[in-house]
Amino acid sequence: MTPVFCRAFHQLNLTDGWLSPYYRVSTNVPRDKKLKKFLQPFMENDLPVIVQLMGTDPSLLTKVAEQMVFLGAKGINLNFACPSRQVLKSGAGGALLKDIPLMVKIVKSIKNALPKSSISAKIRCGFEEWSESKKIIPALVESSALDFIGVHFRTVKENYSTVPLGVERLRSIVALADEVPIIGSGDIFSTEDANKLLELGCSGAMVARGILRDPFLIHNLQHTVKNKLSPEDGRKYFFSILQKTAKSDKKLYSRAKFLEYAAMMWGAKSKKFSKLKVLNEKDLLDWQ
Ligand SMILES: Cc1cc2nc3c(=O)[nH]c(=O)nc-3n(C[C@H](O)[C@H](O)[C@H](O)COP(=O)(O)O)c2cc1C
Incomplete structure (x- = not known):
């Protein structure tokens, strides 16, 4: 999601909102200039923007979240999903799935500071095993801090490997989440793939690689388009x-x-x- 990508997306009206890629928060609260530079490409068209933050320090993340909202973000999403080795080494992203109390502390701290903003999390369904979701999801739900949870059906360990019937895991994840909407993620390349997630009980679909393979995918999922481009x-x-x-x-x-x-x-x-x-x-x- 570079500035040129966002601008082309805006020109073609290919989305009606953004969930940004992660903004890494590690040692300090960056200057406004830096935060504005990150936000600016998403905000060029006045679409609602949810900023994703990644980090491990609840108070630092909260301060950056407050500043992002002050600068115009409509919500904050926490990245507890990234499987990159470098990120995991620092204990952030998907590594936080192994520290449920810290995840909960982070989301509660941000919700307390920003009670009116949309607060959400993006997770994978476990670190080693997807059965970990039986502990992760209820803990996040009980925090009462989240408006939705985005769930990539693979575990961190599975990275991007093929997981036969992996998407079916989302059915039990939706059941565990109770009232909190689950936005399913993983391998959505067509309307059929997205509909499958809705059938499993997901409240929505989150697409990543699919929009590069078919830049009109989100648009086509949302609208009944008569003369679709191939x-x-x-x-x-x-x-x-x-x-x-x-x-x-x-x-x-x-x-x-x-x-x-x-x-x-x-x-x-x-x-x-x-x-x-x-x-x-x-x-x-x-x-x-
Ligand atoms: C190049 C690339 C960058 C990504 N960056 C992020 C990110 O910043 N934050 C995030 O939550 N997920 C990120 N993801 C993961 C996707 O959101 C998604 O969960 C995952 O790719 C599976 O969905 P897909 O099959 O639609 O790609 C990224 C994926 C790719 C391929």
């Missing part, structure tokens, strides 16, 4: 809007980032990507 036409069209946006504001352009998008859209092993990755900076921006 995913391939959607990718080409979205890429052309990224190019147009970057041409109109050159500081938004990064060849490396565009190649990263192309690799996610068409696949790093695709013929298309092998043609794109040899293009120089200018040719990639002009490629049709």
Whole structure:
């Protein structure tokens, strides 16, 4: 979700709100200038923005949450999900699933400070085993601090591996969550995938890789669209809007980032990507 990505999304009305990627909070409360820089791309179109924070220190996270809300965020989401090795080493992200009291302390502290804002969490369904969700979900629910919980059905250990029928885990997670809405995450690439989550009892679907493979996916999930673009036409069209946006504001352009998008859209092993990755900076921006 770079500034160029957000702007292209806004131009095509592809979302009606944002849940930002995580903002890492580690040692101090950053200056407003830094926080504004993070928020700005999401706020360009006046859409509601929920900022995701990641960290381990309840009072520091609370201070940053207050500041983000002061600067315009409509809500705060806590990342208890990230499986990156570096993040886990620092005890943050998915590592917090192993410290339920600390997770609860963090969400309660933020809710106390911001009683009127939307407060939520993003988790994986366990660290080692998905049965850990039997303790994690009730503890989060009992905190009475959360408006919803986003749940990626894989455990931290499973990272992004294939988990046959893993999505079915969300059925028992929804039951454990009682009144707290569960927004399901993981492997949503089509309307059928999203509908499956609703059938399992989820209140919504959270898509990540799917919007790069089909940038119109969220839009198509939300609207009955008569003349849908095929995913391939959607990718080409979205890429052309990224190019147009970057041409109109050159500081938004990064060849490396565009190649990263192309690799996610068409696949790093695709013929298309092998043609794109040899293009120089200018040719990639002009490629049709
Ligand atoms: C490149 C990338 C970056 C991600 N960054 C975040 C993040 O900042 N915060 C978060 O909660 N999840 C993040 N995720 C995880 C997704 O939100 C999601 O739970 C996971 O990818 C499974 O869903 P998917 O199959 O729709 O991708 C990221 C995923 C990818 C692929």
